[in-house]
Amino acid sequence: MHNFPGVLGDAELWRIVGLSLQVSLSAVAIAMALGLPLGAALAVGRFPGRTALVVALNALMGLPPVVVGLVVYLLLSRAGPLGDLGLLFTPGAMVIAQTILILPIAAALCRQAVEDAWREYEEQLRSLGVDGVRAALTVLWDIRFSLLTAVLAGLGRASAEVGAVMIVGGNIDGVTRVMTTTIALETSKGDLPLALGLGIVLIAIVLALNAAAQGVKEFVQRRFG
């Protein structure tokens, strides 16, 4: 058993914090790299089935983490189609599951932001002879600071979820144990000080990241108008 303030000096606790950040930030980075161009293409493109795709994407923002965990588990399990990769119960599997969870958020929020901006930019850009991928990338780059909201929403979802990482990671001590799974485990074991300490660290990290993001956004908006 731990005592509450003392637990914050615990090396194990900071290892858990480190792995949490590593998994969630990796997932956010991958989901943004895939989701932002996808959202921009969806905003600028006009093709049959686009509306259905937009609705589906918006709906996928509410994907239950345990269901994503289950599906990724089935894919990565020894008998599953991707079982040969040997990823189940590794941080890699956790990154995959969280990426799937965040991707719809990145794409859907980006789609909305680019679509709003596109209404303003379309005539000017088409007049200059810009269309297709270049138009999408130009708008994406121009509203990059507004997209911080999508990044933060994704990060919030990743760092807060427990269901998916629990199922595909297995909450193995020293290997795949992250903040949320530890909190769940220690609470059920009755080690409330460790659970509480981790909870406070988790909230503090999320708050710090959001404050930093807001600071960056305000600075560049003053700089670039």
Add this chain to the structure above:
Amino acid sequence: MILPLELHDVSFSAGGRQVIGPLSLQIAAGPATIILGANGAGKSLLMRLMHGLLPPQTGRVAWQEPDPRRARRLQAMVFQRPIMLRRSVLANVQYALKVAGIAEPGRTREALAALHEVGLNSLASQPARALSGGEQQRLALARAWALHPEVLFLDEPTASLDPTATREIEAVIRAFDAAGTKIVMATHNLGQARRLGDEVIFLHRGRLVERAPVEQFFAAPRSSEAAAFIKGELPWI
């Protein structure tokens, strides 16, 4: 050369209402053409059809250059409300040149020359969105200037500007004209039409009612609609 531009029986409807045409006309190199008409006469729409931002629902818009991308490259358009990218003044002009396929170092040289032409060179490193309305419109003109277009479309470029900014914009438009760029400008400012125009195309409810040299149009309009418009006695106002 992409001029002359020919419109054959062009029409456009929106919301079940015929807003343009059917209308046929030719825009040739040379005289600065002013498109006049009341709000809702179809001035902006006609320019968008000419520039290719909207496809006509019937009829044909034909440049001498059959490849639409190459025809577009030799046109530029300045809108009523300038749209600037969130970058520096200089970078906004460089962007247009980059899209047009102009490589460095010529790109930056051309961009700086264009900013100099409109008197914005001292603001080159400022964020474009921090400029005043008049400065942004001059930047829009610099962006067009850098492209050396054969035709420049202007859609009420001074509608939301004060008299000083309007004079500055008009000076740049005159410079385009002097440099041999064909000016096609929509306005409902009669003074501006007289100051900048050589000929007038007068639209009334989407139809070409009258086309005449500027002096003749204002001194002796042939149509009753144009006469009423000049007098400011429009029946629907």
